[in-house]
Amino acid sequence: MWQGLQSITDYKKKTSPVTDQDVLLPNRLNNFFARFEDNTVPLTRPATKTCGLSFTAADVSKTFKRVNPRNAAGPDGIPSRVLRACTDQLAGVFTDIFNQSLSQSAVPTCFKRATIVPKKAKVTELNDYRPVALTSVIMKCFERLVKDHITSTLPDTLDPLQFAYRPNRSTDDAIATTLHTALTHLDKRNTYVRMLFIDYSSAFNTISPNWDMRDFCS
Template sequence: MVNETWCDERNIQELKSFCSPDLEFLTIKCRPHYLPREFSSIIITAVYIPPPSRHINGSERTLFNSLLCKLETIYPEAAFIVAGDFNKANLKTRLPKFYQHIDCATRGGKTLDHCYSNFRDAYKALARPPFVKADHDSILLIPAYRQKLKQEAPTLRSVQCWSDQSDSTLQDCFHHVDWEGKVSGNMTEYKQCSYSLRKAIKQAKRQYRDKVESQFNGSDTRGMWQGLQSITDDKKKSSPVTDQDVLLPGRLNNFFARFEDNTVPLTRPATETCSLSFTAAEVSKTFKRVNPRKAAGPDGIPSRALRACADQLAGVFTDIFNQSLYQSAVPTCFKRATIVPVPKKASS
């Protein structure tokens, strides 16, 4: 019953079938030749509910709902399509995340045939004449879904290629950099900014103090009380203190103090006992071993640049590494990493 030009038999798998006097359905999984990138497969369920039944009752309803919920958990990236003759039953009340796409009458002015899916605006339904002696009108479903790739506006990105002259250009730039001047210049600017910040904070505090004191000099009684409330941090009266409120600080103290362990003193290793150090030749040799095809870290520096400019960068990095060993402290930027979890299939 499946068009081979859309999906061949090798990519069709029967998942579940059920037949009873009140409910019949068949569920298959298809992996067609062409499929939107956001969907891994299509799970189709054909349903038939006999006319006497208005709802899926009892165990049949539980079985059908649990089946769809289980399949959604197993195949979270699949597209689900549930279609068939529902008569007067309605799947929307049981599965609110599904959308019904047939809005035209299929028999006697009523919509008895439904088509549900887990994505909005999937199809546009058009009524067609019934087949031969069938008592239901046929429905033509025209795909109206737009792929996410087409929904998003195209973006332009500029990519710079690493040419043969890039290595020599970058080496020449690092070779003429005055690292000592850069460090001293940055420290001077940092001290100036720190001084300006402290000065601005003191000035803001002085202005706030003058504002509060001015409320006592005038005849504004309301402003005076507002000033007192601001100074004393006085707020509205709270409810009477209960026994639970009195015991709350002790319970919080015991809760957070359980993480402390005073048996082991936190002592910092003496810096004078550290005899480990690196040389510029060792750092340069390590940089030249870096794999140029590895992705860059959080700093965005490509590994190819470290390898190409190993001799030019070895000196400044040697000073950083030795200072880190001497002070027994690792810079924060060295502790950052980009971690990409790669799922692995369970071994059979």
């Protein structure tokens, strides 16, 4: 799929060789990872209203059973396979911990720690210096429970053309929809289609949250 898109758009990845002996490397790294940050959005104070969300042991047990046993453990050293094998024994304990965290609007410090490991053993470009953070598997389960609750409360008015992070949808569906729209339009006489492909490298880390795509397109 991606090879086809790259062929259509004539996309060629541009990379520059990187060496540890490069005296300008610190500045190059700074410019690369902060290239989209022009200002910092002020943080808003957290709401003082108590959270009414809570989970049951059945909810936690179901989430533990969905854990991939091959996932690496975080800094707490608790393997994924332990959560799956001992779900019945651990679900009640962590249900109390999760609900206590929600009621106090505070996440335990041990859940927020991460083990930083290199992304690649051999560096070939600046993006390879971006490390991988191994977080607690328990925290991932907690986040999944909260995410499922948030998703269930979303309105049905979400854009039907949003395919990312939605169940039973994928990039294949997005491509099929795009091709169908384009080919349907081309069936008409004297028509043509123009497409703009935008791919942001490391989008979660480099896209400014206060960007407005409408301003970009205009």
